[in-house]
Amino acid sequence: MTPTPTTDWLRLDQQICFSLNAASRAFGGVYRVILKDLGLTYPQYLVMLVLWEHGELPVKKLGEHLRLDSGTLSPLLKRLETAGLVRRERSVRDERSVEVGLTDEGVAMRERAVEVPRRILGATGFDLDEIRVLRERLDLLTGALDAAAEQAQGAVERA
Incomplete structure (x- = not known):
């Protein structure tokens, strides 16, 4: 959005x-x-x-x-x-x-x-396909947020 x-x-x-x-x-x-x-x-x-x-x-x-x-x-x-x-x-x-x-x-x-x-x-x-897609999207979100947290932690440690 x-x-x-x-x-x-x-x-x-x-x-x-x-x-x-x-x-x-x-x-x-x-x-x-x-x-x-x-x-x-x-x-x-x-x-x-x-x-x-x-x-x-x-x-x-x-x-x-x-x-x-x-x-x-x-x-x-x-x-x-x-x-x-x-x-x-x-x-x-x-x-x-x-x-x-x-x-x-x-x-x-x-x-x-x-x-x-x-x-x-x-x-x-939900049906099984909707659950599968939702789970995949949530897994992607989790991965992105983990990467962002690691990057932010690295920036704090370098500062």
């Missing part, structure tokens, strides 16, 4: 960050209801998704997949471990590293979770 004299760029309804935040909060509300049956929070569900997809991983790698630091990830893993869904063990190759894997109960939960994406899709009112 090209700015015009009548465009007020400081209006809330002109802020893409607000639209994304509002959509994220709305997703959170739907996920909260859907994930209640599994006994998971949305962040815990994301951890389970990564482990179902990749299997056992070091905490650091898990954090990279989720874009979370260990300070945020550790309490999530502790709650999942207490629930009997994951296990954490020191790596035999590197004692400084902690490996996270699914327990039998965590593996079995995958079958119960299969309906979650279908229910979320239904809640959006």
Whole structure:
């Protein structure tokens, strides 16, 4: 959109960050209801998704997949471990590293979770192609913003 004299760029309804935040909060509300049956929070569900997809991983790698630091990830893993869904063990190759894997109960939960994406899709009112295009655009946006943040951080460090 090209700015015009009548465009007020400081209006809330002109802020893409607000639209994304509002959509994220709305997703959170739907996920909260859907994930209640599994006994998971949305962040815990994301951890389970990564482990179902990749299997056992070091905490650091898990954090990279989720874009979370260990300070945020550790309490999530502790709650999942207490629930009997994951296990954490020191790596035999590197004692400084902690490996996270699914327990039998965590593996079995995958079958119960299969309906979650279908229910979320239904809640959006979008079809699969619309979701795919939206996800691709959001991935591009994330990449652009990551690059902009890195560039800005580099400029600050050089100053």
